[in-house]
Amino acid sequence: MGKYSIKLNGKKHLVDVASDTPLLWVIRDEIGMTGTKFGCGMGLCGACTILLNGKPIRSCSTPISTIKPEDKLVSIEGISSNTSHPVQLAWIQEQVPQCGYCQSGQILAVASLLESNPNPTDADIDTALAGNICRCGTYQEMRKAIHSAAKSMQVNPKTKSK
Amino acid sequence: MSSLDMKQSSRRDFIKISAQAAAFLAIGFDSLANGTGVKVKKMPHEPHIGVEINPYVLINESGKVTLFNARPDMGQGTSQSIPMLIAEELEVRLDQVEIVTSDGSDKFGSQMSGGSSSVSTRYLPMRTVGAAVKEMLIQAAANQWKVPVSACYAKEGRVYQKNKSISLGYGELVASAAKLPVPKNPTLKNPADFTQIGKSIPRPEVPSKVNGTAIFGMDVVIPGMLYASVAHAPSIHAKVKSYQGEKAIASPGVKFVLKTERKMPHASTEAVAVLADSYYSALKGKRLLDIQWESAEAETMNTDKYFNQLHEAGKSSGFEYKESLKGDVEQAFSSAKQVLEASYQTPFLAHAAMEPENATVYVQDGKVEVWAPVQGPDSLVTELAAYLGLKKEQVKINVTFLGGAFGRKAYYDYVLEAAHLSKQINAPVKVVWTREDDIQQGPFRPGMLSVLKGSLDAQGIVTGFEHKMNGASILNQVFKVPLGNAPDPWAEEGINLHDSPYAFPNRRNSFSLISTQIPILWWRSVYASNNLFGQESFIDELAHAAKKDPLEFRLELLKDSPRFVAVLKKLGELSHYQQLKAQGKSIGIAIARSFSSICAHAILVEKQGAGVTIKKVYSVIDCGVAINPRNIKAQVQSNITMGLTAAIKNEITVVNGQTQQSNFHDYAVLRQGEIPEMEIFVMMNNEAPGGVGEPGLPPVAPALCNAVFLATGKRVRKLPFDISQVS
Ligand code: FES
Ligand code: FES
Numbered sequence: 001m002g003k004y005s006i007k008l009n010g011k012k013h014l015v016d017v018a019s020d021t022p023l024l025w026v027i028r029d030e031i032g033m034t035g036t037k038f039g040c041g042m043g044l045c046g047a048c049t050i051l052l053n054g055k056p057i058r059s060c061s062t063p064i065s066t067i068k069p070e071d072k073l074v075s076i077e078g079i080s081s082n083t084s085h086p087v088q089l090a091w092i093q094e095q096v097p098q099c100g101y102c103q104s105g106q107i108l109a110v111a112s113l114l115e116s117n118p119n120p121t122d123a124d125i126d127t128a129l130a131g132n133i134c135r136c137g138t139y140q141e142m143r144k145a146i147h148s149a150a151k152s153m154q155v156n157p158k159t160k161s162k
Numbered sequence: 163m164s165s166l167d168m169k170q171s172s173r174r175d176f177i178k179i180s181a182q183a184a185a186f187l188a189i190g191f192d193s194l195a196n197g198t199g200v201k202v203k204k205m206p207h208e209p210h211i212g213v214e215i216n217p218y219v220l221i222n223e224s225g226k227v228t229l230f231n232a233r234p235d236m237g238q239g240t241s242q243s244i245p246m247l248i249a250e251e252l253e254v255r256l257d258q259v260e261i262v263t264s265d266g267s268d269k270f271g272s273q274m275s276g277g278s279s280s281v282s283t284r285y286l287p288m289r290t291v292g293a294a295v296k297e298m299l300i301q302a303a304a305n306q307w308k309v310p311v312s313a314c315y316a317k318e319g320r321v322y323q324k325n326k327s328i329s330l331g332y333g334e335l336v337a338s339a340a341k342l343p344v345p346k347n348p349t350l351k352n353p354a355d356f357t358q359i360g361k362s363i364p365r366p367e368v369p370s371k372v373n374g375t376a377i378f379g380m381d382v383v384i385p386g387m388l389y390a391s392v393a394h395a396p397s398i399h400a401k402v403k404s405y406q407g408e409k410a411i412a413s414p415g416v417k418f419v420l421k422t423e424r425k426m427p428h429a430s431t432e433a434v435a436v437l438a439d440s441y442y443s444a445l446k447g448k449r450l451l452d453i454q455w456e457s458a459e460a461e462t463m464n465t466d467k468y469f470n471q472l473h474e475a476g477k478s479s480g481f482e483y484k485e486s487l488k489g490d491v492e493q494a495f496s497s498a499k500q501v502l503e504a505s506y507q508t509p510f511l512a513h514a515a516m517e518p519e520n521a522t523v524y525v526q527d528g529k530v531e532v533w534a535p536v537q538g539p540d541s542l543v544t545e546l547a548a549y550l551g552l553k554k555e556q557v558k559i560n561v562t563f564l565g566g567a568f569g570r571k572a573y574y575d576y577v578l579e580a581a582h583l584s585k586q587i588n589a590p591v592k593v594v595w596t597r598e599d600d601i602q603q604g605p606f607r608p609g610m611l612s613v614l615k616g617s618l619d620a621q622g623i624v625t626g627f628e629h630k631m632n633g634a635s636i637l638n639q640v641f642k643v644p645l646g647n648a649p650d651p652w653a654e655e656g657i658n659l660h661d662s663p664y665a666f667p668n669r670r671n672s673f674s675l676i677s678t679q680i681p682i683l684w685w686r687s688v689y690a691s692n693n694l695f696g697q698e699s700f701i702d703e704l705a706h707a708a709k710k711d712p713l714e715f716r717l718e719l720l721k722d723s724p725r726f727v728a729v730l731k732k733l734g735e736l737s738h739y740q741q742l743k744a745q746g747k748s749i750g751i752a753i754a755r756s757f758s759s760i761c762a763h764a765i766l767v768e769k770q771g772a773g774v775t776i777k778k779v780y781s782v783i784d785c786g787v788a789i790n791p792r793n794i795k796a797q798v799q800s801n802i803t804m805g806l807t808a809a810i811k812n813e814i815t816v817v818n819g820q821t822q823q824s825n826f827h828d829y830a831v832l833r834q835g836e837i838p839e840m841e842i843f844v845m846m847n848n849e850a851p852g853g854v855g856e857p858g859l860p861p862v863a864p865a866l867c868n869a870v871f872l873a874t875g876k877r878v879r880k881l882p883f884d885i886s887q888v889s
Contacts, residue, residue, distance in 0.1 A: 101517045133516070
């Protein structure tokens with residue numbers, strides 16, 4: 001066991017866990033934030049996606065020991081304080097979620113995509129989301145929502161990042 | 163099943179005022195832990211206080227309306243569609259009410275989400291509930307104002323006096339309303355006056371699913387609970403001969419290593435569980451277990467062997483479905499100009515919902531409480547009470563959101579597993595299956611074999627049609643119904659005379675039972691997903707043999723079924739079928755009725771290398787009254803995606819008892835970049851509402867394979883197939 005300091009959604013957390021503990025379980029069981037989901041445990045489905053310094057990572061396959069105290073981690077709970085991130089708004093607008101279980105991961109992957117690529121093509125979307133499975137098959141609605149979020153972020157660049 | 167359910171629900175849904183109608187009643191998540199200082203942390207747990215006018219509507223004096231949804235939401239939208247039926251008649255907007263999933267207790271009647279039956283069986287009962295309560299509230303207001311009822315109307319939670327600016331909120335009226343007699347035949351609204359049904363209103367739970375606050379079973383935290391990871395037998399069925407748990411118990415965080423059992427309807431198998439103070443500690447502990455299994459018998463389970471038996475059985479005729487029997491097929495075959503025969507094989511499949519199986523259970527003296535994603539809290543109450551030797555009243559189920567289910571979460575082995583462990587340690591236990599458990603342990607959709615034979619006369623008219631189904635029976639294995647010399651009635655789904663009204667003068671459907679110990683269960687659209695692949699592919703074969711266009715051929719055979727004709731004609735229009743055909747494009751079609759709705763797809767493919775690529779999927783669905791058209795389209799998309807996955811991705815195979823696939827690398831599902839464009843049309847009519855969660859699936863594989871035939875000349879008769887290499 002060891003003590004680790006991590007910064008999640010702008011807040012510092014001290015946790016005492018084994019060094020190989022995946023971030024997923026640290027966030028869910030130790031910190032108690034359950035928006036990040038367990039889907040496969042092998043980096044295959046993307047349900048556990050969070051952002052590490054703005055880039056999507058699979059938290060199920062990222063041991064806590066690889067995280068530096070100054071690293072910035074963002075989970076779905078930290079993407080906006082009142083469900084106001086343009087990607088969240090577009091998701092509501094297009095009524096994307098069905099069961100909803102994969103959506104935290106999808107939204108974070110998209111938020112990161114739009115940060116680096118404000119006007120993604122369909123091919124860019126395919127690449128960026130290749131690691132995120134939706135068993136309910138909400139892919140088409142997601143694609144629509146991504147394009148509409150991209151538009152709203154261009155019209156309103158201030159909402160782009162908080 | 164649906165008419166029975168209908169009868170039962172109308173009996174159950176009689177409006178009754180509870181004995182202390184005017185008193186405040188608290189129902190809801192009164193945790194078992196009351197009095198012990200333990201509280202549910204993350205479930206909605208405030209007691210629901212108010213006047214319970216009937217089991218589904220609770221109004222308190224401040225006007226807060228709580229509607230109970232007795233159909234768990236697994237992504238198909240019942241947390242909106244079911245309460246909306248009440249709200250429409252009660253004259254409240256859905257965003258004015260709180261929606262709570264029922265807890266399995268008897269007063270709610272049947273509470274199973276399955277068979278795409280939620281809206282179709284609840285459409286009238288739920289509206290009647292809402293209408294009756296509204297009439298009582300209006301009557302109470304009329305009494306207070308001393309005006310006739312006809313001078314009053316209800317809107318958005320208030321009763322108004324016509325042409326006057328006075329009104330009373332439902333909260334102000336509820337105490338006196340509850341003392342009134344319950345109207346026996348409340349008047350239902352004219353559908354033309356609906357303000358919510360049919361309107362694609364945003365689903366109320368969506369925001370919680372984009373900000374991480376929706377609580378799935380996986381997210382339940384009960385103070386004092388331990389996390390369990392279970393080492394299941396690699397061969398599914400096994401006894402634990404011996405095990406060494408010392409290393410596991412010495413691992414940090416691990417509290418117990420316990421032998422346990424997995425109770426399935428047809429068999430019990432043993433397992434070893436590691437319980438720890440965090441899930442990861444439990445998982446790590448499990449990896450340190452050393453277990454010797456006894457599973458010689460299970461090691462004879464082989465899907466290859468099973469399919470060989472199916473092909474053997476397919477050579478003789480099975481038990482025939484008497485109700486579907488028409489004329490004399492043998493006679494038709496012997497006098498025909500052309501006779502065609504073909505067999506179609508469909509594989510075992512895992513459900514692979516995104517949220518793996520999990521359950522949190524607390525067994526105490528004389529009571530048990532469950533927090534879990536389950537499709538039917540009422541059937542779980544029955545099963546768990548029997549398992550633990552308790553009365554039904556001692557079982558309490560808190561249904562969470564379901565992270566997908568597709569039939570799997572109506573099979574409660576994972577809940578019973580948590581109960582077995584909680585009972586051993588007298589503490590709440592949360593069992594979380596791994597993805598490997600989910601994919602390897604079953605239950606699976608059974609693999610089936612359709613053996614088809616059809617005959618044509620000189621004009622290319624079908625004279626005889628025979629469909630022999632061969633395979634395992636869910637009714638027999640899961641529900642232990644002996645079939646004797648009868649076919650499995652469920653296995654005819656989608657091809658019985660009602661579902662498949664093709665005008666064949668001579669027709670015969672039959673079923674041969676091949677039993678297996680491989681756990682099986684319904685999987686989205688159940689046997690219709692197997693049957694229709696064979697049926698709709700073979701219709702296509704007959705059309706080509708008759709040298710007729712497959713769409714025209716079907717229209718001719720279905721000319722006495724106007725809803726089918728309308729769907730096919732619409733599909734032709736939507737997909738520009740004639741033009742595409744004229745341009746030599748490869749567009750395949752299939753149509754099916756299942757779960758009381760008709761759905762047809764046209765799939766456009768293009769040859770690419772040795773295979774094809776899917777260019778576009780066009781769909782038309784007729785599900786009768788459309789509650790939320792946008793959600794219906796979403797469900798059709800969902801079914802197309804799942805149907806294509808089943809057709810071209812992986813199957814489940816079992817070799818010597820062991821499932822060969824384990825996670826999403828070898829049991830792949832379609833991803834964003836693999837999804838074809840889709841265009842979906844929802845027919846609008848006033849027919850009785852049918853199902854929506856499943857009917858889009860059965861016609862997917864045959865429409866695709868019919869297109870593949872046009873593009874490559876190759877007939878796919880076995881799923882799944884490699885779309886990049888059609889041979
Ligand atoms: S749970 Fe991490 S990728 Fe699936
Ligand atoms: S919405 Fe259910 S898995 Fe994506």
